[in-house]
Amino acid sequence: MPRDEGHREVAETLTGLDRTVHEPARLAILAVLRGFECADFLFLLRQTGLTRGNLSSHLSKLETAGYVEIRKEFVDKIPRTLLSLTEPGRSALEAYRRSMAEILTDLE
Amino acid sequence: MPGYDPLKRAELRAKQAMVRDGIIEMMLGGLLLVFGVLFLLGSPFAALGALLPLGLAPLAKWLKQRFVYPRIGYATVSRGRRSIRGVLFTVCVSVFLLVGTLFGFDWLLGREQGNALWLSHFVPAFWGGFVAIGPFTVGWRLRLLRWYIVAALFLLGGILLPILRIATGYDAISLESAIVGGLTLFYGIGLFVSFLRTYDIAEVPDATR
Numbered sequence: 034m035p036r037d038e039g040h041r042e043v044a045e046t047l048t049g050l051d052r053t054v055h056e057p058a059r060l061a062i063l064a065v066l067r068g069f070e071c072a073d074f075l076f077l078l079r080q081t082g083l084t085r086g087n088l089s090s091h092l093s094k095l096e097t098a099g100y101v102e103i104r105k106e107f108v109d110k111i112p113r114t115l116l117s118l119t120e121p122g123r124s125a126l127e128a129y130r131r132s133m134a135e136i137l138t139d140l141e
Numbered sequence: 142m143p144g145y146d147p148l149k150r151a152e153l154r155a156k157q158a159m160v161r162d163g164i165i166e167m168m169l170g171g172l173l174l175v176f177g178v179l180f181l182l183g184s185p186f187a188a189l190g191a192l193l194p195l196g197l198a199p200l201a202k203w204l205k206q207r208f209v210y211p212r213i214g215y216a217t218v219s220r221g222r223r224s225i226r227g228v229l230f231t232v233c234v235s236v237f238l239l240v241g242t243l244f245g246f247d248w249l250l251g252r253e254q255g256n257a258l259w260l261s262h263f264v265p266a267f268w269g270g271f272v273a274i275g276p277f278t279v280g281w282r283l284r285l286l287r288w289y290i291v292a293a294l295f296l297l298g299g300i301l302l303p304i305l306r307i308a309t310g311y312d313a314i315s316l317e318s319a320i321v322g323g324l325t326l327f328y329g330i331g332l333f334v335s336f337l338r339t340y341d342i343a344e345v346p347d348a349t350r
Contacts, residue, residue, distance in 0.1 A: 064151035069216045072155075075343050076214025080155045108206075113215065130148060 053098045054129040058083055059091050063100065063118065063126045071117040092116065100125055157283050159216060162209045163332025165279070166291075166325050168197050173272070173322025180315035208333075212340035235271050242267075262303040265313035269299020272318075287328070294321045 054060060061081045066072060078088055095101040100122030105114050172193050179189055242263055246255035273292040280288030298317040303309045308316045
């Protein structure tokens with residue numbers, strides 16, 4: 034494939050990236066949640082290193098996109114918010130991962 | 142960097158954080174230590190060892206809820222059918238191997254000598270290898286060196302105790318379980334204390350409420 038054509042494909046793939054996933058903080062959240070059935074807010078806070086407000090804001094965006102499910106439960110009368118990756122969220126993350134791998138391969 | 146995957150790395154680090162508290166080491170070490178001591182005392186006591194996991198599971202859960210979750214948060218790893226099938230497969234293969242080797246020893250050395258050597262040398266080594274599967278799997282999945290070391294200790298203990306004539310047969314199994322279990326327990330306690338010192342209880346951080 035000619036070099037220009039390869040770069041045009043890279044550019045097209047880049048512009049087609051899912052921006053909800055592409056943001057580094059949200060990507061970190063999704064990457065952590067990927068390995069778990071569910072996790073609470075504190076766990077994500079510790080693992081991502083984000084501030085509470087930042088984490089909360091990104092979680093809201095991910096919930097709006099349907100990538101993360103937020104549910105609340107009580108353990109010994111103490112409320113706990115549990116977060117889990119939804120199937121669309123898992124698919125979006127995998128699609129993003131594949132796209133980035135293709136882009137990096139094409140740029141080499 | 143070839144083969145470097147930041148997404149997998151983030152997932153792995155999060156999983157490693159779940160075992161940073163040393164509770165699994167304490168439970169495994171405590172279980173084997175008590176089992177080893179009961180086994181040394183004689184068969185009626187050894188039967189009690191089978192009941193130990195029933196008591197340790199609630200204790201581990203209590204420790205997690207009381208000390209760990211308030212510090213680093215709560216997360217559960219998804220356990221697929223594959224892991225249950227893997228455990229069942231491993232147990233079946235192990236039992237088959239254990240019985241199969243008994244016939245092998247008998248066939249090669251004759252019934253009396255074969256049985257004696259199988260019990261004195263092979264069974265302790267087999268036990269060491271069998272117990273090592275768990276720590277090795279944890280070490281491999283979480284890329285944690287300390288679990289490889291625990292696995293190596295079990296494997297080597299089972300092989301070396303009879304060869305060095307320190308103990309053979311059931312005595313070797315008891316001694317190995319007690320020694321390696323004790324070491325694992327103390328290491329786990331050290332990790333737990335270090336964990337408590339490192340992480341303070343978080344203030345109510347749940348901003349999504």
